[in-house]
Amino acid sequence: MKKFFNWYSKKITAHPKTFLVSGLTAAVLIIALGFLLGGKLSTKSLSIGSTPADEAAKIVKKHFGNSTSGAQAQIVLRSKTELTSQQNQAQLMQIQKKAAKVANVKTVLSPAVLRNYAQKNRVAYFTLIFKNKTITTKQTNQLKRLADKFRNQQLEVELSGISSKIEVSELPEIIGVAIAFIILTITFASFALAGLPIISAILGLVTGLGGIFYAAKFWNVESYDLALAAMISLAVGIDYALFLVARYREELTKQSKNAAIKQTLITTAPAVLFAATTIIVALLSMSALKIGFLGIMGAVSALSVALVVLLTLIIVPSLLLLLPISLAPKRATTKLRPAKFFAGIVSKRPLIVIIMVLLILFTAAIPVKELNLGLPNDGSKQPNTTERKAYDIKQKAYGAGSDAVLVAVTKNKDSQTAEKLADQVKKLDGVDSIGQPTLSTDQKYVMLSIIPKSAANSPRTQKIVQQVRKIQTEQLKKVMVTGTTAMNIDISAKLMAALPVFLTIIVLFSFGLLLLAFRSLLIPLVAVGGFIGSLLATLGLIVYTVQQGHFAGLLHLPGKTAILNFLPVLVVGILFGLAMDYEVFLVSRIHEEYFKTNNNRQAVNWGLQANGGPILAAALIMIAVFASFSFTDEIIIQMMGLSLAFGVFFDALLIRLLLVPACIRIFGKANWYLPKWLDQILPRLNIK
Template identity: 30%
Template sequence: MTELVTQPKEPDLPNPVLGPLGRLARVAYRRRGRTLVAWAVALVAAVVLSMAFGGEFAADYSAPGSDSKAAQRLLQERFASQSGATVTVVVRADNGVAGAKSDVQALLAKLATAPHVAGVADPFAAPGGISADGRTAVADLRLDVVNPDDMPVEASQRLIDIAGEFGRDGLKVALGGQSIQRAEQGEIGSEGIGLAAAIIILLLMFGSVIAAGLPVLVAVAGLAVSSTLTGVLIRFVDAPDWSTSLATMMGIGIGIDYVLLMVTRFREWRAAGLDPEAATVATLDTAGRSVMVAGSTVVVSMLGLFAMGLSFMRGAALVTILGVVVVLAASVTLFPALLGYLGRHVDRLRLPLGRRATVTVAAGGHVEPGRGWLRWSALIQRHRFVSALLGVAILLALAAPFLGVRFGFPDAGNNREETTTRQAYDLVADGFGPGANGPLVLAVQLPRAGDTAALDKLAAALPGVDGVAAAMPAQVNQDGTTAVVTVLPRTGPQDARTEDLVERLRDMLPQTVAGTGAEVHVGGVTATAIDSTANIARRIPLLIGGVVLLSMLLLLVSFRSVAVAVKAAVMNLLSVAAAYGVVALVLQGGWAGRLVGIDTETPLPAFVPVLMFAVLFGLSMDYEVFLVSRMREVWTRTGDNRRAVTDGLASTARVITAAAAIMIAVFAAFIPSPDLVLKVIGVGMASAILLDATVVRLLLVPAVMHVLGRVNWWMPRWLARVLPELHVEGKAEEHLPAEHKELVAAG
């Protein structure tokens, strides 16, 4: 905690030339009542709009233009009964399902009466419905929704309850399917856990309920408006349901971090002798600029997801950007309004949490950094080459496991053993073979109604294909123009040999049906996952290149330094790579995986590292902006690179450490989530922020900047003339009392 030691307030107050944020802060401060009312009205309006125009979450994970997408589209247009979502019912009878036929039929009859069930297959009549040993039966429940995410959780839970009624000794009943998995996952209140951890960290840092409460109030207000508006947004764009959790992570994390930075700066301005209004204006005119640039880097990074060409990523990006923009708006309007009421009392309601550290405000007006951080900064300066090499070595060592990562979509086989979806997966694999959990669906477009020549050729050729365990008889739609052939691979859906089979079929099928006029597309969940992974892999360079270049340009304009922009890009790439390595390590399912609830080796969905890159690159830039903006303040005042790096690090280290601790707590709260995507994102982001705030910001960045010296602040003259100057660090000296204007309020 920090107790500010101030000089007596001087009567000769400054009259600086304000930027847009300073002027906005003055308006919000003086009209604080109206500002609070405006935010209340905005929340009510958001609720009304969401109730009137709110949409539903939807996500299409297929790759545009892929063969599996063509199969999906053909079935949706011509074979609706084969394109909808399904639930798999698996019954295992120790004495054979024939002897339990009445129980199985009663189970299916009751399931057929449940909401959103459009039809039930009879395993005793359908080909392949009974296993070879006669002990396992499989039947599909056809739902009236196309996307499993559209199935209400309550309806899925009803199916689980019905299945539980029929289980007994000697008779096991389990359900599989994505909609059932969603119902089993449930919620763990990760957002509340993260918020509670953030409050504790803020209280420990400030030791004051008022100072700690301001970041929380602003973040929660912004999150309330943005989360409500999300309902309106998803009416116009498709977005997965987990995008709200991602947006919540970002909203809580950056909202608290940004206001934490500004509360710290506000208290320092007060300690320098400014009254609450002048301190509020000075805070927004200096730290507020850093916040806006930092938020802009996050938005730029999320916009990079548009380069992937996937609708669910665009939706997730827009939901997250909405949260970031609203939080930014709250930071520059709601925060100064709250200071109008609480600014004079920012250090009130102190908690007896032990001895407080003191930060002394010198007579010149600048805040003297703590001695501990000054000693650390000086140590880095003395051993700059060793520190730089050590930082790079740590990040590369952590990144190494990513070289062996296995991409793919996790399925029910990766779920906990006590879940009904995992039990259904294991029962199907035992009874029908591992490939039965990932059947391939051949969508056949016939040249004419009733022309089955292509189907006859497929029936003759498929059983002899290497890797095919069985091929089910073709099912033809009512008008006889489209058929579906289900192919069971010999290997499971995550086996590399299954991917080889998909490619083998796509190579041979056009030749098999040549001359018949038919078209065959290989689809199904497994083929869709393979195509989606390949599509993302092709587009990743576009994402990385676009985000890195745009972020470098933003930093170049902000700090007018080529070295700062290039260094930030390289170091952020290193920290992201290290986070990827940590994720790959836990997915191996060893000791590291068991720490986070992953017991078996699990593939990494290809879109997860893409999302992580977009989010982490933006967040990493946040800390870069906070750190370098303070360094540049000292540089522009003194022209001394050593002092700029040392003082800048010492002045921001405590704030960055606290901000990082909050962000880590918010992301780590999602690690217990049963949703693997959220779990992995939580692991990756928490580890990345930890590395970024320690190895990168407190070790690697200052070491490299000490090595580069004055080169840190070099930019070609021709480029300096072309680029605008943002003055991210603001003109802090203008806000000081007149007799101190020769010194900058550093800190």
């Protein structure tokens, strides 16, 4: 790798303008290709392939007809007076007439037909059944206008089941960039150099998004795929440029501009490329789970990161060469005081540092045992949205399970099957009520609706689904369960089962990668152990804040909600890539100094002082970028942003800047031990 960057450094120092123009031209072409000729974001619902609920749904569709197969929405009403009064009934008639005029509505079922008056007749709802299977934005807007027209001080009119397009706001990126600029200005004491990583990262981000939009012509790219790619690309784009500029500033105090660029590219660019490769591999490895939407999510994010790192390695060195020499510092300014602080405590009290870090990680990880996976629903939306208001009204009036209806299906053996199924379900703990058993038109199957006492994402509801599926009598050989709630439960269970496999793949891969990079057994062991510790701490803190609702107001969260079912897989993949970034940048510098001086303590101290400042700045930038996504109104994006912010905090600040160097400080020469026979058979990755 060093040979390539030695060649590359000679070429770019000789022709910086050519490389800069080439990089900008490539970026403009990709942006134009994506935004002008690219595809659109997918609106398909989340799917992971065949599950027990999917199989049951096919039977329902085949044998029970399509009378209610269209999309459904609800107009939820809460009045200060009885809805059954003459005045309110006249208003309900008007609402029903207007609802029937919404595009593609097949049927409007009134509260009287549904018999759903509750809370002393002050709460009720209409159910609209559409001809189309998915409610469109046009239909949603018509329903919102209807609700606005009839909503007043006496009558609340809210909506449930409407389309909820995830909006990817630019505000989080703007906030993240502003904070990054402040951090970089402090780091470099130069507005010009602080702006360089920002400009490079933004260009890389837009180019990456252009690539994703073009990929959307061929793949089902979701809105949250775009948000994830944006937050990762912006963060790593700033970080990679920061590491290059920081090393360049250091080298510029000792030699000419061209020599400084050459040394920067030979020493730091290989680490940048190696770190980017680990993130890309981690993202692509999500496809190993054979869960379609996760594979696409990882692939588009990997595409964006690849474009970002390539542009960074072309544009940043070119701009550094073309900047006026007056920007060169009289002395190195990247050895920030916080870096000296980290170096000091690690050098003097390494054992205490290790104990304190492990204690913090253990404490943060405690809530992870309560981890409950699910999919966001209307109860996960912000309190000021119409969907959340409708959800809260229904929960209070009809119970927690009102939006968690389950559908049981079994073969019809004889005239007693329906009665036997109802009797068996009634016996189950946690069932609130059941519907009237329905016989299929061909008399082959019996269907029964079940309303649990618990909410859709509650572990109690998951238990009911399992219990219903275990019902087995002489007449009931196999009972299946479907419905939206059961489908989401099956998806969560499948993702949870895939998590240990994915974690094992990532751990083995990271160990092997670091083994090749540093020719050491202890370095990979500490790195992998630290990664697992930071992962558990991250998930524990997510459970504490998102699931248990602590600091919800401060973090702009909607309240207690289940953890996004694919979030743990996402965190494992991305946190691994980011962890390897900081591991490589720090340990490669320590390794470089150790082989110069053969003094372990001095190498750790110098490595932390030299690279600790840029790593600290990079980590703070990543935390700011990721955390800023908490201030969107979409819980999926909020959870992704917060989990990555927590992950970088634990892994970069505690593991890489404290635990890893403290362990290297204690282990001494043993850090770099590798059996000769193993050293001879392993390929070499020269990233130092």
